[in-house]
Amino acid sequence: MKIQFNKPYKTGKELLYIEDAIERGKISGNGHYTQECHSFFEKRYGFRKCLLTTSCTDALEMAAILLDITPGDEVIMPAYTFVSTANAFVLRGATIVFCDSRSDHPNMNEELIEGLITAKTKAIVAVHYAGMACKMDAIMEIADRHGLFVVEDAAQAVDSYFVDSEGQKHPLGGIGHLGAFSFHETKNIICGEGGMLVVNDERFEKRSEIIWEKGTNRTAFFRGEVDKYGWVDIGSSFLMSELNAAFLLAQLENLDEILQKRRHIWETYDDFFASEFTAFLRPNVPDWATNNGHMYYLVCESLEKRTLALDALKSVGVGAVFHYQNLSSSKMGGGFNQAQLDQAERYTNCLFRLPLFPELDAEKVFLKLKNGLLIEKTGSCKLENNDNSRTGKPID
């Protein structure tokens, strides 16, 4: 029996809430369930303003519109990320300036950012890979000093935190001027396709509602602030359907339980790879980060070894996958004329992800992993155990 890479988790209340949304006679956007989801995030994390969107991509597009990105503006972001991080800004005409990853973590290397800033730089996009915080104090300080905006691509980072030097925890998505979350079915908290924009800077609050509502002042109209509404700005149909918002609320009500289950599997994986199969570099949880159990990934020594590992796992029915093609060497990204980004290239070639979802049967998967990796070790792979005792020790 195959162990799939991902299985969308159902708490049990999703269908009831969807049925209720239908009974309420409102399945388009911004109804009861949307409001409940907004409140959940605003209360739990102290986010200033939340707006559910049809995807994290769309939340990033809203951010690019809010920042008034125009052709020629430069936006700094990691090369090792999902295409939408870049496309959202390219759609507004931005020139993307790719930043390399850290050697001990796929997150962007904050020490390289300042060297990429020019007079044309408008924003930095910090992507919290695997839900683990970029070094946000350093990034915010650089942005502040150069008058830049910071957008957090917190697609994978629900309920994860940056821990500052005094031990204070700051929820990811709530630190930059704007933040974007994903509720795609592969994430911790899901609703099929969906996302959310977080507005942390007061200056963007009013306009964010207008852009969300197709460039109209409809929301202000329904609050009685204007006497008729019309076309006042650019914008799109960013609202999430109540069907998806209802699904999402059921998930949010079980957020602690879902994350606890995921973290348990993550830790079991990590123990296993620390003790039994030490040929891979395990994930590093930086001192300033928390772990929301979003993703368990391993880093091989080379593309060849990753291919062997993935083939071996496939042969025993474990749905392991690799992801993210270094955007700076893609057809589109190449147009931005970047330097070689060694770490981004390394994670592109060497990283792979293991199945991780709340219902995963850990015993079954470890048995299969053992079999798969034994094939690899005794067969053509020739991976040797290395001293990988310290979590996150960089290869180079």
Next chain:
Amino acid sequence: MKIQFNKPYKTGKELLYIEDAIERGKISGNGHYTQECHSFFEKRYGFRKCLLTTSCTDALEMAAILLDITPGDEVIMPAYTFVSTANAFVLRGATIVFCDSRSDHPNMNEELIEGLITAKTKAIVAVHYAGMACKMDAIMEIADRHGLFVVEDAAQAVDSYFVDSEGQKHPLGGIGHLGAFSFHETKNIICGEGGMLVVNDERFEKRSEIIWEKGTNRTAFFRGEVDKYGWVDIGSSFLMSELNAAFLLAQLENLDEILQKRRHIWETYDDFFASEFTAFLRPNVPDWATNNGHMYYLVCESLEKRTLALDALKSVGVGAVFHYQNLSSSKMGGGFNQAQLDQAERYTNCLFRLPLFPELDAEKVFLKLKNGLLIEKTGSCKLENNDNSRTGKPID
């Protein structure tokens, strides 16, 4: 008891299909239900290629990207339309050239189009108001002669047709180079928030899949046409969640019944206003159009009279609404420096819509309408019956 303006219709299978989508372990986009919906449209209407999107707005945005709209390009469209018709093209930098409506129908006056064409014109967007066809033979002929693209904004036009001079019926959305549909909860066939792009011109077929999949060649990859996929174009997260696609399929399976119910209510309204309350201009169904029962609207003689009518209907609990602010006189539209568009202004000020949904209790609504309009007639309204015997007779 109030009669609401709209009530989302449920065929009864929506929740079962949503539950099945969840059981299939796929609630993001492009799964079983998405494919079934695509097939439905491709088979029933002969559309070349269909792609479900998160909204009709997003389908129009895909069209603007596919047409390579760049700053300076001019796009001709009606001023009397939803903001998204314009915003989708403005987001790509287009200059909008607004066309006035016909005097006998809110659709754009095709006789005015040619006078608006310049060397910069790239496309004409034909919006089929109330699901009734624009004069597509004339529009296609003009576009052909000037080498322009035609996008059909068929948001309201599911299962509606253009009838050519030989009596042949052509499904709306399938005539222009590209077409866009809406499945917003106010439409005939719904899924909360949702839409669909129709690609009728072979030249756009391959790229449409790439733009749909966030600018990646992921779809070609899964068909085995390329050996890895990456970032090859601009694009966005246009895919509709399977939750919404499942809802949509349940609706599509009942399309004939839903439309028959809506048409029946439409015709009952029309008989009522032809015989009992003739102070309003009733909808005109042009010779070249069919009626999909999407919308029953009336046109008053003036803004003042419409305000009185809406107030009167409100007082008896009938949820009648007006809509569409002439885009050319909006804050955003004004930036495009348009001539006065008298008919667009007239429909903006004088048109209103009556409740129309499959479960509407016609007897109840007519009793209320009578009471409401009697208040209006005997009270402050002073509307006089006019000779409105010919459907769609223009006021001027």
